[in-house]
Amino acid sequence: MATDIKAPSFPESVAEGTVATWHKKPGDSVSRDELIVEIETDKVVLEVVAPEDGTIKEILIDEGETCESEQVLGQLGEPNADGGDASSSDASDDESASDDSASDAEDSDKQEKAQKASTGGGKSHDVKAPAFPESVQEGTIGTWHKKPGDAVKRDELIVDIETDKVVLEVVAPADGSLKELKAEEGDTVESEQVLATFVEGGADGSGSDSEEGSDSKGADDKGDQDEQVGDKILAPSARKLAAENDLDVSKIEGTGKGGRVLKEDVQRAIKEGSAKKSASSDKTPAKKDAPSAPQVDVPEGDRPEKRVPMSRLRQTIAKRLVQAQQTAAMLTTYNEVDMTEVMNLRSQYKDVFQKTHDVKLGFMGFFVKAATEALKRFPDVNASIDGTDIVYHGYQDIGVAVSTPRGLVVPVLRDTDSMKLADVEKNIGDFGKRGREGKLGIEDMQGGTFTITNGGIFGSLMSTPILNPPQTAIMGMHKIQERPMAVNGKVEIRPMMYLALSYDHRMIDGKDAVQFLVAIKELLEDPARFLLDV
Structure with a gap:
């Protein structure tokens, strides 16, 4: 009985996709969750895996053809244990004929492999730039992580492409090697442009099937698709999902054949929280909120200079900051907040909070929740301007400015x-980690109704933040510094923080801006109010 191989359900914003690469051909055996075909959309590349063990029976949509959501791409037949037609039973009636046929097939296979080895090539692929979103016109080749002749594994990073919003990673389509680079570092490339030629097989592009023992290796072809981590063998989809969620693979129990870890096993581990990495196994330093400035090699001499092109992300940041100052009637109001109660609450519960939620209790979570409450009270601050229209948002999506080695980015909660x-602390921690690794996606930074930026982690005592259009307000946090304050007629040393609210005076009146900032100050000085919703 045949099983349909279907395209995934596309998001509402994706109308159709293009069949990019069939990793299997008719007659090939596949295991459950093994990658069969990739579909490129205008936003992401989607992987289609085998729904069960079987044999590719028929391909209905060829490479390069378009497909719709949940369209049938091909047919999967029953598993073929003996390498012949699974539905054929007559072959067993004539054992000698079967042996002759197998021998002929074996000879033909060896001749094909010998010819493949002599011509020095496996299957060739074009390594292409990803499909850029509509808002991204072009990108710049950042870093080639591999050079021609280097051996690479499937899904291993080959090259980075910098766009004006994010850094996109291009990975190897299979095990093999780079044959030729068609774009150099610093070159400008367009969506889906060919970047290099890739050849499946060994480092020299000749493949590994020409050895004497290739017959026994053929039975283990599935291992080329799977990856062994320690004593665990992971399906491609499981490997990808585990990496995205930073899981300890050794803690995941595999339910596939031979203990193979399937995608469902990883999903279960995520739901149960049973495969989180321990603090000792995490080699990333706990505190990396304030990355150091990138090092620049300046030539020696009396008055040395070095000229380097501005990165595409830095160009976009500069353009947007200037645009914000030129198009908005920007004004800034200041206040200060006594952080005593927040710091006492944090000190009292930080250990039990981390034990319960597996995340540290920081300050940003308090500010995000206080800002959320204040935005509900002052809808003008949560609005945006679109031409001559005012758009009032009935939700609060708060952007949190994250400093990365490549520049400032603003992912959105x-x-x-x-x-x-x-939840706020976990998401902010994830943003920071992925920002430093260059793995924030465009979807992470789209939208947002309000922004918070924290210059205090770098030691800033006071600053004037610049708007993030089309938003009409941004709040700046600063360094907590002990200062003498008059409290009930007495001088006390209190931990104080200056707050700055920059706002678009075209939309927000000064009275509302000041009262908004005062509301945040009052909420933070008595955090029980918004934690208890009173």
Whole structure:
């Protein structure tokens, strides 16, 4: 009985996709969750895996053809254990004929492999730039991580492409090697442009099937698709999902053949929280909120200079900052907040909070929740300007400015009103980590109704933040510094922080801006109010 191989359900914003690469051909055996075909959309590349063990029976949509959501791409037949037609039973009636046929097939296979080895090539692929979103016109080749002749594994990083929003990673389509580079570092490339030629097989592009023992290796072809981590063998989809969620693979119990870890096993581990990496196994330093400035090699001499092109991300940051100052009637109001109560609350519960939620209790979570409450009280601050229209948002999506080695980016926390304090801290920690690794996606930074930036982690005592259009307000946090304050007629030393709110005076009146900042100050000085919703 044949099983349909279907395209995944596309998001609402994706109308159709293009069949990019069939990794299997008719007659090939596949295992459950093994990658069969890749579909390129205008936003992401989607992987289609085998729904069960079987044999590719028929391909209905060829490479380069378009397909729609959940369209049938091909047919999967029953598993073929003996390498012949699974539905054929007559072959067993004539054992000698079967042996002769197998011998002929074996000879033909050896001749094909010998010819393949002599011509020095496996299957050739074009390594292409990803499909850029509509808002991204072009990119720049950042770093080639491999050079021609280097051996690479499937899904291993080959090259980075810098766009004006994010850095995109291009990975190897299979095990093999780079044959030729068609774009150099610093070159400008367009969406889906060919970047290099890739050849499947060994480092020299000749493959590994020409050896004497290739017959026994043929039975283990599935291992080329899977990856062994320690004593675990992971399906491609499981490997990808585990990496995205930073899981300890050794803690995941595999339910596939031979203990193979499937995608469902990883999903279960995520749901149960049973495969989190321990603090000792995490080699990333706990505190990396303030990355050091990138090192620049300046030539020696009396008055040395070095000229380097501005990165595409830095160009975009500069353009948007100037645009914000030129198009908005920007004004800044200041206040200060006594952090005593927040610091006492944090000190009292930080250990139990981390034990319960597996994340540290920082300060940003308090500010995000306080800002969320204040935005509900002052809808003008949560609005945006679109031409001559004012757009009022009935939700709070707060962007959190993250400094990365490549520049400032602003990923967005969605629906912060429904998020718990622990959810805020986890998401901010994830943003920071992925920002430093250059793995934030365009979707992470789209939208946002308000922004918070924290210059205090670098030691800033006071600053004037610049708007993030089309938003109409941004709040700046600063360094907590002990200062003498008059409290009930007495001088006390208190931990104080200056707050700055820059706002678009075309949209927000000065009275509302000041009262908004005062509301945040009052909420932070009595955090029980917004934690208890009173």
